[in-house]
Amino acid sequence: MLVHIGSIINKKTVGKYAVPAFNTQDLETCEAIARAGEAQRAPLIMQTSVGALEYAGVEELVGLMRTVARKSKAPIALHQDHCHDFNLLKKLVNLGYSSVMIDASHLPYQENLKLTKAVVHYAHKRGVWVQAELGRILGSEDWQNVKSGQDLMTDPIDAAKFVAETRIDTLAVAVGSMHGIPVNPKIKKVLSTLKEHIDLKRLRAIHEKVKIPLVLHGASGVPDTQMRAAIRLGVAIFNIDTDLRVAFNKALRQNLKKHPEIYDPRKLLRPAADALQQEAEKKIKLLKANGKFIHLERK
Ligand code: G3H
């Protein structure tokens, strides 16, 4: 069923379990995610990047997501991820997303504040949640230009001020996780010494000062123990993309190699989608979101 994000993320859920926000861009991914939610009786968020909307077309992908979500037994909320474009966000609010992210984290603080406030004003009037980012969550490839990751992390005092002034509903925090996986060998080498890990001390300090649900981006590759600790420290949503893609691609490649005679794309895509579903189910269990249909039904 298509639900509002507010019905799956609330005061009762924060600190106990978290909801995965899985990226999608096509039919196979949408259906595999929904199947994972049904199999694990878990609420979840289906989200799009700007790149995914460009790839599939806004109306096409939103139509697909809405249909899959509506037909699913799993409670599914739609969210737009990292977006700089206010006009695109307006369009998505009116197409049925219940949550959008205005990512102005690349702008100076005052400009981030101004743009975020304007989006909140627009979205809240229409009953839609807004997520914003303070600090910079980098892609792993960006680390070559960074001297110290600490400089880019979310400051707990700034975060409290930002949340109070903007009245956003969820906050994306920069506490050490990174988007994607490094492909450049030079960066791979640097990262093998850095290791992706969460600054739990900083996360605790943010959680003490900020009373809205926190979002951890770049959750692929974060060690399981740190994911679990982050839930206890107020992370209510984990954004996961790369790990699902890797599972899909691995199965697709293996199948292509094993069965060079297959020419029907459906026979190649289905096992890949099944692998993506299995990975999504693993993440759901890690976040303890499995079986939480019951929790929602009793609410
Ligand atoms: O916004 C998207 C995510 O933060 C996904 O990050 O690809 O590292 O899982 P990931």
Ligand code: ZN
């Ligand atoms: Zn992200």
